Amino acid sequence: MIAKVIVFLPLLSFIIVGLLKRNFVRSAGIIASSLITISAVLSCFVFYKVIFNASIEEHIVFSWLSAEGLSVNWSIYIDSITAVMLVVISVISALVHVYSIGYMEYDHNLPKFMSLISLFTFFMLVLVISNNILQLFFGWEGVGLSSYLLTGYWYKKASAYKAAIKTFLINRVADVCFAIGIFTIYFTFDSLVFTEIFKNTAAHANDSISILGINMRSIDFICFMLFIGCMGKSAQIFFHTWLSDSTEGPAPVQALIHSATMVTAGVFLVVRCSPLFEYSEVALEFITIIGAVTCLFAATIALVQNDIKRVIAYSTCSQFGYMFFACGVSAYDAAMFHLMTHAFFKALLFLGAGNIVHAMMGERDIRKMGGMYEKTPLTCFMMTIGFLALSGIFPFAGYFSMNAIIKAAYAKNTAIGEYAYSLGVVTVCCTSFYSFRLLILTFYGSSRYPASLSKNINEAPLVMLAPVSILAFVTLFLGIIGQYLFNILDSGEAFWGNAIYVAATNNLADKVSNLSWLVKLSSSISAVIGIIIAYIFYVYRTNVPAILKNKFQFLYAVLLNRYYFDEIYEFIFVMPLKRGAEYLTKLTEAQMIDAEGVNKFAIYPKKCSEHISRFQSGLIYNYVLVMVIGIILIASWYFIAYFL
């Protein structure tokens, strides 16, 4: 019952607030925020229940579709993974709702905005609470739809609607693979319900399937297809381009997309399907490589970006790389832990960035900031906490989860594990470097914004500061509590129960506890090195970045332009499509349909009417003449008829 309320309150909020008139700004904010807050409180209660009773709740809400042999229900299924996700989603969403009241204060369309973020939350909750993969897919697509609507919220701005379309299309490409994965699951297991699929995984482990004439294990194929879907949603390399463009929307939207909803769906799916992935060694290795590469790749891009939101967006991409390679080395619990901590500190960072952009009247370039410490001390303080957590500094939330992942990668003790480990450690260094570069450039040093703006820069109002402070508070303590609660990698079974399945050969618990202290400390050391470099570059010797930029111009250009991924996609996919469409337009539309078809038929009536319209001289005496001639003709007709 409680679970149903949790899921349907956001939907109720969507409907009520969506029906409000345009200018009902205040009531829209209050209604939506309070409904979602209730939902958040209830999910904390459910989380509490799941921890202490270790119970799995499963209800069928009602039947969705039933065909020959296939029946799917709308369902509620709560185990420990879902409980964690519920808390993360609903709490962050509630804070974002409250924050939006302040951030979107002057927007008369606030009811629309509020109802859309409620809808976003609803779809994400439907996704995590499902007991079958089809309902999950429904949530998955719904989340994609809402992110499209929200990214394009300022649809009058060309860059915003282009970003929205890009988000939607890239996700569709990945979703095709996901759908194929679902079909194959049904084909192989004859069921779409998770528990039944996982029960039969061992029995079908060596089934093979023929795809385009190539025989392969069906589990491998399923896992690959599902993972490509996850790559799209979680913005892994090759599908990452939409994530940084999504910064075109309002800041609360990014706080949602990048932390709790949308991108977490990919990691959630991999963790949820751990019993499947455990049977596919190849897929796990693929996930590890993609995750590790994305991790470093996105971090290097973030090193040189100047847009405050873009830096944070690329850090999301990079952090999700961590989560995926954690999944790849079978440390699903560490991935979930990092997902949770990351969600809170990333929401903190985006809302903090929103405060700054709000204060700077929409300016997002960190080169034009500086010295914001005096103007916005509280935001500065919270952002520092957020970035310390992102860099993985003890005792902030990021330290525990990131360290768990890096240790797990090393403990895996395979070539790929070590590859992921080394990339991960380098990434920590990059992460702390760009975090502190951003902090120093934004908040410290002398101000670089125009003096005329100086008077208008103020600290954000309480309604915006409060959610940020709550997130900062959570970020401070979540790591320690989580470490204690989840018992990461040590005896993880206690908390996660049967929700996560790790094959006996892949179990890392013993190996992790036997690691040397150097490995355990490696991420912290790397993070400190990154901070020191950032300090040298931007405080101690401020000419160093310029010298490096001149020396490695090519490398700098590549990083600044994000490895030219957008340009390459433009060249490979967009341009040929555009050219082809233009050619076809010319050929079919202009030549065949217009010139030869419709217009040719239209010419004759046009010519006829041109002739006939000459009768319409507009001169009265002409009309009279015609009338008289007509009368005479009619009269003579009767006359002649009479005599004949």
Added chain:
Amino acid sequence: MQFTESNVDLIHFLVLGAIIFSIGLYGVFSNRKNIIIVFISIELMLLAININLVSFSVFLKDLTGQIFTMFILVIAVAEVAVGLAILVAYYRAKGDIDINKMNQMQG
């Protein structure tokens, strides 16, 4: 009224009516300058028809025709009033009542 011994016959009235009607008709479509004359010509045509009606009424010994004539006269007057009002309004709007310039309906 009795015309029993008169040498004025029905045919004379009809011819008179036809002549007046033709004059009116000619006036309507031969006139290319003045719309007032067009009006007068239309009135002339109506009167010619009235002559027809009255003469038939007399020769057929049926009063309906003459009563009908009274109706037509009243309606003709009303029609002239409306027509002249339109003309005045038209003159105010365009500053001219030249027929040759009233050709905005030209296709």
